[in-house]
Amino acid sequence: MEIASLPYVDEHTTVVAAGTDDIWRGLSETLDRSFSGPGMAVYARLVGSIHCTVSGPRPLAEGSTLPGFRVVAAVQGRELVLEGRHYFSSYALIFRLDHVNPGCSRLSAESRAAFPGLAGGLYRRLVIGTGGHTVGMRRLLSAIRRRCE
Numbered sequence: 001m002e003i004a005s006l007p008y009v010d011e012h013t014t015v016v017a018a019g020t021d022d023i024w025r026g027l028s029e030t031l032d033r034s035f036s037g038p039g040m041a042v043y044a045r046l047v048g049s050i051h052c053t054v055s056g057p058r059p060l061a062e063g064s065t066l067p068g069f070r071v072v073a074a075v076q077g078r079e080l081v082l083e084g085r086h087y088f089s090s091y092a093l094i095f096r097l098d099h100v101n102p103g104c105s106r107l108s109a110e111s112r113a114a115f116p117g118l119a120g121g122l123y124r125r126l127v128i129g130t131g132g133h134t135v136g137m138r139r140l141l142s143a144i145r146r147r148c149e
Contacts, residue, residue, distance in 0.1 A: 036066060091112065095108070109141060
């Protein structure tokens with residue numbers, strides 16, 4: 001999948017009172033905790049995700065998987081790129097870390113996704129149109145921030 005060709009969905013950003021190395025560790029731990037539960041594995045199977053289990057190195061590195069995602073790029077302290085695909089969507093989640101000043105960094109999460117066909121359009125309305133994606137991304141970033149501060 002060519003991530004750059006996926007349509008832009010949104011981007012969420014938070015400022016964290018921590019250095020990028022600490023945030024990198026917190027990002028990996030929070031993603032593992034958030035996506036590795038049995039509920040996410042069941043959901044990933046139900047929607048036909050090609051990645052339904054946790055595998056690969058920890059902290060997250062290229063080739064690691066979480067239910068619904070595979071890590072396609074990991075530049076420690078800078079960027080983590082996840083991609084996935086299922087019956088209704090092809091998608092990517094790109095986390096970027098930027099140094100703001102000593103002890104303070106910016107964490108952003110960019111979402112990209114294609115929702116092909118009628119079923120994809122309906123899925124988009126359920127996930128994006130209801131605001132559920134926005135709520136989930138804000139909660140995820142807040143959890144990462146709390147873990148790191």
